[in-house]
Amino acid sequence: QVQLAESGGGLVKPGGSLRLSCAASGFSFGDYYMNWIRQAPGKGLEWVSYIGGGGSAIYYADSVRGRFTISRDNAKNSVHLQINSLRAEDTAVYYCATDWGDHGGMDVWGQGTTVTVSS
């Protein structure tokens, strides 16, 4: 069964850091790109970052570039999002997602992990 499971969220003070993780199972992880998408409370979806299967192709949204770093460990079937210099506006549910069906749309999503930035 193809699954993604995020972890690492929590309550952090402004300026703090967190490392989010996404564990994949049920598919050949290294063959697939991964995305992080976030959703602020009561708001819409915002794409955050992309990493290619080999880890060399990496893209970020302008709102997080320079503060967030995406990485992956194909030996451990996991992708990570290091988030630094956190701001109140980074408060959101963070989802990892992939295009397992290889058709462009993201057809496999995790349940999300919640990041709350507050003093």
Place this chain on the structure above:
Amino acid sequence: DIVMTQSPDSLAVSLGERATINCRSSQTVLYSSSNKNYLAWYQQKPGQPPKLLIYWASTRESGVPDRFSGSGSGTDFTLTISSLQAEDVAVYYCQQYYSTPYTFGQGTKLEIK
């Protein structure tokens, strides 16, 4: 960046009636070499992650009921639910994957009238 704009922001439709949601991109998402529109539609219910409904603008994801259909090309797209069911109450998003950042529309909240 490609800006995705959905209309309306909210929609109330009677059970069994047709629901139509529009999505416009600020530039084309049609990749000429493949003749494919890099446009997806998602459904999100409260407390759940989004669910892929449609990709390549008009291809229904496996397991999605055939009352859901997507159409359009270039910059203008439509998601149609032919006969609204109670379980279709949700927020619907379009998303382009033509170029990064892979932007989403702001969402359309669909309710029962």
